Amino acid sequence: MDFKSEFYKIQEAVESLKDSENKEIIKSLLLLIDNLNDKVEGIQVNVETIQENVEFLDNDISEIQEDLFEEVSIEDLEDIEDDFKEVTCTKCNKPIFIESSALESGISIPCPFCGENIN
Numbered sequence: 445m446d447f448k449s450e451f452y453k454i455q456e457a458v459e460s461l462k463d464s465e466n467k468e469i470i471k472s473l474l475l476l477i478d479n480l481n482d483k484v485e486g487i488q489v490n491v492e493t494i495q496e497n498v499e500f501l502d503n504d505i506s507e508i509q510e511d512l513f514e515e516v517s518i519e520d521l522e523d524i525e526d527d528f529k530e531v532t533c534t535k536c537n538k539p540i541f542i543e544s545s546a547l548e549s550g551i552s553i554p555c556p557f558c559g560e561n562i563n
């Protein structure tokens with residue numbers, strides 16, 4: 445149903461009414477309905493705009509996700525894991541991840557928690 449054409453049809457019918465008191469009431473009701481319709485149309489436009497924006501955001505997020513997962517593969521993660529060794533601080537007993545190459549070179553690394561040197 446097309447609102448505007450239906451509305452004009454009713455408006456015409458009201459104009460041809462004989463009873464002037466009822467005619468005025470119905471005319472003000474029609475005006476009210478017309479105003480409400482304008483508001484609904486305004487809301488519809490806003491909803492469409494919001495939907496479009498959500499779609500854009502969704503696409504942006506998907507692209508970001510793709511980029512993130514593309515750059516760090518499972519193999520990359522395994523490589524990173526291999527590069528680090530978990531050691532326990534002899535003084536505070538906290539686990540610390542140290543680069544394998546640093547451990548192999550024999551240099552002492554200070555514990556980030558207590559400052560004790562770890563070899």
Ligand SMILES: [Zn+2]
Pocket residue numbers: 533534535536537538555556557558559560
């Ligand atoms: Zn420590």
